[in-house]
Amino acid sequence: MTTSTTTQTSTPTAQATPATASATASATASATAGGAEHRHGPRLPWAQLAPDVYKAMIALDAAAKQGLDPTLVKLVKIRASQLNHCAFCIDMHIKDARKAGETEQRIYLLNAWEEATAFYSPKEQAALALTEAITLLTEGFVPDAVYDRAAAHFDATELAHLIALITTINAWNRFGVSTRMAPGRA
DSSP states (O other): OOOOOOOOOOOOOOOOOHHHHHHHHHHHHHHHHTTOOOOOSOOOOHHHHSHHHHHHHHHHHHHHTTTSOHHHHHHHHHHHHHHTTOHHHHHHHHHHHHHTTOOHHHHHHGGGGGGOGGGSOHHHHHHHHHHHHHHTGGGOSOOHHHHHHHHHHSOHHHHHHHHHHHHHHHHHHHHHHHTTOOTTOO
8 A cells, every 4th residue: 555645734623611621522432432423534644754664564565465466466455445444445446456457346246255256266255255354353263264265275475475465454454544544545
């Protein structure tokens, strides 16, 4: 993932009294507890503020995808980004996939790839299953069956790179989501 950075502007706020601060904190807590309401727009330009981390991520991303089919790389990046709700990465990786010749139908169906297996090779399906298992670690460990399925389609070096790729896109997604990188700027 490469990204352009944006400057963040702040808006002046009225001075809070203890009563308004308490009311605002309560409203914020109840709104975010349900996850329904939050401020949109970029929070901070993390790549500018942590340039060494950004450069390391670029290098990790390049190293992770070595030896993997570029089409497969794009599918994995889109799928992990969908699972992580990273709008910036979804937008960027779909644009990249289109430029590389990926079909609209495969892009549209990726969110339901298990129901649309005719559109993805067995190797792609194994990679997507592994992507979901690694991305959704909070739902449990990576099942042996999912790992074994991937191992049946990838040699050991490819599998190591695939796991690195999935881990890397998940890290990118976490930077994008936590700093609210805006889609449409890649």
